[in-house]
Amino acid sequence: MQITYLRGESMELRRIQYFVTLAQYLHFSQAADHLYISQSSLSYHIAELELELSVQLFVRNKRKVSLTKAGAELLPVAREILAKVDELILTADEQNKKDKDSMKIHICFDTSSQRFDLFGIDAAIVKMRALYPDAAIRCSQSSMEQILDGLTCGNFDVGFVTLRHGEKLPPQFNVLPIHIDILSMVSIFEISSGNLASAFDNSPLFLLEDDIRWGNTILSLFKGMGVSPQVKWENSFGSMLTRVTTGEGITVIPHSEFAAERQSRKSLKALDFHGDEAKIYSCALWREANSNPAILPLISHIRNENTDLIKEGSFF
Numbered sequence: 001m002q003i004t005y006l007r008g009e010s011m012e013l014r015r016i017q018y019f020v021t022l023a024q025y026l027h028f029s030q031a032a033d034h035l036y037i038s039q040s041s042l043s044y045h046i047a048e049l050e051l052e053l054s055v056q057l058f059v060r061n062k063r064k065v066s067l068t069k070a071g072a073e074l075l076p077v078a079r080e081i082l083a084k085v086d087e088l089i090l091t092a093d094e095q096n097k098k099d100k101d102s103m104k105i106h107i108c109f110d111t112s113s114q115r116f117d118l119f120g121i122d123a124a125i126v127k128m129r130a131l132y133p134d135a136a137i138r139c140s141q142s143s144m145e146q147i148l149d150g151l152t153c154g155n156f157d158v159g160f161v162t163l164r165h166g167e168k169l170p171p172q173f174n175v176l177p178i179h180i181d182i183l184s185m186v187s188i189f190e191i192s193s194g195n196l197a198s199a200f201d202n203s204p205l206f207l208l209e210d211d212i213r214w215g216n217t218i219l220s221l222f223k224g225m226g227v228s229p230q231v232k233w234e235n236s237f238g239s240m241l242t243r244v245t246t247g248e249g250i251t252v253i254p255h256s257e258f259a260a261e262r263q264s265r266k267s268l269k270a271l272d273f274h275g276d277e278a279k280i281y282s283c284a285l286w287r288e289a290n291s292n293p294a295i296l297p298l299i300s301h302i303r304n305e306n307t308d309l310i311k312e313g314s315f316f
Contacts, residue, residue, distance in 0.1 A: 011052055012045075013081075013085065014045070015046070015052075016049070016081055016082060018031075018035060018042055018049070019057060019074075019075075019078050020075065020078050020082060021034055022042065022046060022058065023057075023058075023067055023075050026064065026066060026067075027065060028043060028065060055068075055070040056071070057071035058071055103132050103135035103136070103294045104135065104136040104137075104138075105128075105138070105157045105292060105294035105295065105298065106140070106158075107137065107138065107140075107156070107157065107160070108139075108140050108142050108146075108147050108156040108160070109140070110142075110144055110147060110160060111142065111143055111210055120178075120302060121160060121302060123301075124298060124304075125298070125301075128294070128301060131297065132297070142156075143210065143211055143213065144162075147285070148169075148170070148285075151285060151287045152170075152172070154287075154290070157294065157295055158284055158286045158295060158298060158299070159286070160282065160283070160284055160285075161283055161285055162214070162254070162280050162283075163280065163283055164217050164277075164279075164281075165276045165280070165281070169285070172289065173288065174285070174287070174288050175285055176283060176284040176285075176299060176303070177281055177283050178281075178284060178302065180279060180280075180282075181280050182255050182272055182279060182280070183218070183252050183253070183254060183272075184252065184254070184258045184270040184271065184272050184273070185199075185271040186244055186252065186253055186268055186269070186270050187244060187249075187251075187268070188245060188247050188268060188269060191269070193271055196222075196227050197226070197227050199250060200230065203250050204229065204232045204250070205218075205222075205229035205230065205249065205250055205251065205252070206232050206233075206234050206240045206248075206249050206251045207219075207232075207233055208234060208236075208237065208240060209233035210235065218252045221252075221273065221278065224277060229250070232249065241265065245267060254280055255270065284299060284302060286299070
């Protein structure tokens, strides 16, 4: 831990502890043993502290160590700082215990993605349950619009959503980008990138009816390519994939979902789209003004599960 003081520098808290301990023992070897560090390390940190404070704290000679006048005057202040730190830690522990006893969090998943589990979110929730066994963790699924409304009015605490490249969100939301993906056109037939329109001559495009926003994103992508497929709306992701797997048509899903589904649906083939307009981003959202103490632990676990998180400034 570091303390910022008036000179604009950072002072390490452990050096204050070293100062107080050496003042107690007035013997470098004994103080170092008590602190479980080497005598040379203790000597170094005391010297650094003296440089930071611009005062000599100890008189050193071959026979003994003693406090200088300045050291004696600063010792009570140093002890008070350490006592305040102990008080801070104790208060934080008590607050954490209260938070654990009353913790509730409502998580909502965007209907446009079926495989948020691929990005460490399930593992993060498991760790949350282990850390807070009495916490009430509720999960549900809604459209993007319903998630934003729910976060705004407090019905949801954290939303997991899929955003298009360049999509803007209201400024009251914090955004944690988790995973970048691309869209894939999925069928059991080979699709030529040079003639997409012909792929829809006898095959409709299946989309989910409960997520019109996502459907419009895909239709906009095709419109930019000069393609206008016949659309059929399905009421579930599973039924949509079944229709595609049985050769009834084509769909467009994130490539990560295609890769996961292909483990059991071996006949599926994919044509990946390229360019910024085909990029999508899985993100965690929460309202900055939401004071629910369960939010930050969950976000912290997600960060730990995703060591290759994309940088927040790398999209939008």
